[in-house]
């Protein structure tokens with residue numbers, strides 16, 4: 027059976043187990059108590075039995091001791107009794123002699139008297155006939171011997187017994203020893219067996235009148251037999267307890283004292299009543315002969331047919347050579363024993379309920395205690411379990427952390443190297459192998475020095491280890507060598523792992539191959555310092571190099587030149603051919619610039635089409651000029667890009683250190699200003715910075731700032747220049763030209779502020795305002811009855827990029843209730859070059875709306891007649907530059923003719939700009955040009971003046 031171990035079940039199992047154990051223990055204990063009690067009871071019984079046995083034996087011994095004592099007493103008294111008897115008899119004889127002597131002395135002769143006395147004594151017998159008196163004189167002559175009268179008168183002085191004792195001499199000595207008489211021992215022929223002598227005791231006394239020795243004596247054994255009989259009689263009558271009796275046998279097994287009166291006295295062993303009795307007597311006899319002891323034997327009971335078992339103590343009484351058996355019937359003791367057993371059993375029975383009760387109470391108490399204990403254990407278990415859980419969680423966490431650490435070690439992207447305190451490599455991870463090429467087998471047990479590249483000097487490692495020893499760690503970059511010999515940079519952290527006592531256990535190094543990072547850093551630095559398109563130093567690096575060059579020049583006293591180069595109308599290329607093409611041109615420009623300058627000089631690109639060339643080591647400012655000229659020549663050469671051959675010119679501004687500034691900022695700013703000046707000086711030239719340029723730059727800044735507030739300050743005005751039909755001279759339209767009259771300073775021409783407005787985005791509000799104002803004015807003139815003319819408004823390319831522009835135009839026309847055909851939008855050729863689709867869409871939408879489109883400055887830029895096919899222009903404006911030299915330039919005339927011809931073919935109206943002379947007007951008219959515009963007809967004039975030109979003459 028599989029137990030489900032849970033947090034809940036475990037305490038229950040514990041409780042159950044505890045209860046089972048406790049119950050088992052309680053029952054076992056109870057059972058043990060009872061078993062022990064039973065055992066004790068049995069022991070009591072055994073003790074009782076033993077004690078009864080002991081008692082029985084003691085009783086037997088006591089009785090036996092008493093009997094033996096008695097026999098001893100009787101036996102010991104034999105001589106004394108005999109002596110007394112002898113004394114009594116001799117006293118009687120002396121009295122008899124004395125009585126006769128007293129009565130007859132003096133009256134009868136001495137001899138007569140003596141005979142009377144002898145005869146008086148001769149016939150006296152006593153002691154069962156054995157006793158008699160003898161008389162001897164003190165010389166041993168026998169005077170009276172009734173049993174052998176023949177010996178009377180003879181001397182018995184030398185008479186001896188079988189042991190050589192002089193009998194007579196002993197008697198005479200005994201009589202003389204004491205006037206009251208004395209005892210004498212000797213042996214004499216036994217009456218029962220005359221062939222052998224027996225001990226005999228005689229008492230003698232001197233009869234003074236005659237000096238006779240009168241005495242008598244008797245055999246001691248006879249007296250002992252008498253004493254024995256006396257003793258046996260006593261024992262026969264001796265009983266103890268109910269059944270205690272003595273039985274005496276002689277050493278032949280004859281029964282001297284029967285156990286019961288019924289038992290035969292003195293029967294020989296052979297004539298025992300039954301074989302059993304014979305066997306018993308034989309056993310008791312053997313035991314007696316062996317010295318005695320305890321025995322148990324069956325014996326017929328007093329009642330007929332009864333049989334009793336007797337316990338007996340057998341002893342030999344040596345003086346009489348008799349075997350004394352003290353016995354009692356076992357049953358007599360058994361009854362008492364049974365009674366004791368009963369009372370012990372009763373006591374045991376009485377204790378049983380007590381045991382059971384105690385067992386039940388103990389079990390109950392133990393159960394209660396075990397319940398409480400179990401509850402307590404449960405709480406302990408819960409607490410312990412909680413602790414175990416916490417430990418387990420901690421261990422799991424630690425195990426997880428170890429697993430994680432192991433996983434991290436194995437899967438770390440960082441190389442990890444672990445050494446012992448002697449820097450012998452103990453472990454490396456897979457990343458180590460991946461980075462260094464060394465397998466763990468290659469490096470285990472070796473020093474990390476195996477990776478040394480030789481790139482660092484020894485003091486580098488000394489300082490590294492010094493730091494590790496002092497602070498416990500070091501981190502930094504090290505160049506190491508891979509297994510294949512390649513040196514690579516790594517970022518490494520080395521830390522010390524200490525043991526509990528602070529001793530160094532390990533060094534752990536974690537490192538990353540930072541080759542890529544290094545390369546990235548180089549790339550980033552390159553990006554930070556170099557222009558990605560041209561790979562030339564960017565503004566940041568230029569600034570850096572310029573600073574260095576300034577510092578160098580300051581020390582050397584040389585001059586240096588900053589050439590600020592801006593490509594003229596590069597924006598148009600970008601707009602028309604796209605940025606990719608623009609980028610290629612910029613790269614080509616960069617390449618050409620690098621070919622021009624010396625190695626020590628710096629060519630940089632600031633951004634867009636702006637380049638700066640830094641020329642150092644100049645003796646004087648003029649030395650910069652050849653470089654500038656070379657740049658002009660080089661950059662002015664055509665650029666062949668795919669099918670396009672493009673012409674570009676640079677404008678170059680030059681600032682000289684220390685003449686035009688002594689720091690980066692001022693030198694760059696002034697070169698920039700000089701460049702602007704070159705631009706404003708017709709582009710494709712270089713200009714040295716002059717103090718006056720400062721003013722120019724300041725002005726530009728002023729323009730920019732002023733423009734921001736020009737509209738709200740109502741500083742803007744529109745002047746209108748008429749467009750005249752060259753054939754009829756009639757005004758058919760006008761061009762709205764913006765004029766700015768800042769509150770401070772004089773008017774600023776549109777050529778100066780329109781580019782700034784375009785650059786700053788201010789062109790949007792300004793352009794809208796122009797459109798609105800021009801339309802409003804036209805509507806006003808219409809309202810005033812002026813001739814119906816068309817209004818041409820210049821719109822900059824950035825305005826066309828706004829998808830809201832068309833709506834705004836429509837709104838303006840609607841607001842002023844003008845037919846869309848009355849408005850002519852003038853755009854420059856750069857619109858063709860701008861790839862922004864929005865421009866094309868704006869132009870299409872405008873023509874869809876009915877607004878006329880006019881292409882300004884036609885022929886100056888990159889216009890191609892093919893573009894005209896893609897856009898629905900209405901008007902071509904021939905640039906002023908073709909008109910001004912028209913009279914003298916055949917080329918210009920040819921061009922104007924060609925333009926007019928094509929325009930005609932395409933149903934376009936041609937407008938010649940900048941007609942200042944009637945000759946120009948004439949030629950243009952002849953060349954087929956439709957309309958003209960120029961000072962010849964009118965300068966741009968305020969609305970009020972223009973109104974007079976278009977109002978019908980009143």
Ligand SMILES: Nc1nc2c(ncn2[C@@H]2O[C@@H]3COP(=O)(O)O[C@H]4[C@@H](O)[C@H](n5cnc6c(=O)[nH]c(N)nc65)O[C@@H]4COP(=O)(O)O[C@H]3[C@H]2O)c(=O)[nH]1
Pocket residue numbers: 747762763764765775776777780796819820821822852882883906939940941942959960961962965966
């Ligand atoms: N030398 C000479 N010049 C003549 C003659 N007839 C006209 N001009 C000048 O030629 C310019 C014609 O304007 P544009 O080519 O559109 O060239 C304009 C036009 O591109 C731009 N511009 C003027 N107003 C606006 C405007 O509201 N918006 C935009 N985007 N550009 C404008 O500024 C340019 C210059 O405008 P302005 O200084 O007003 O110069 C005007 C005008 O005064 C002449 O016979 N001889």
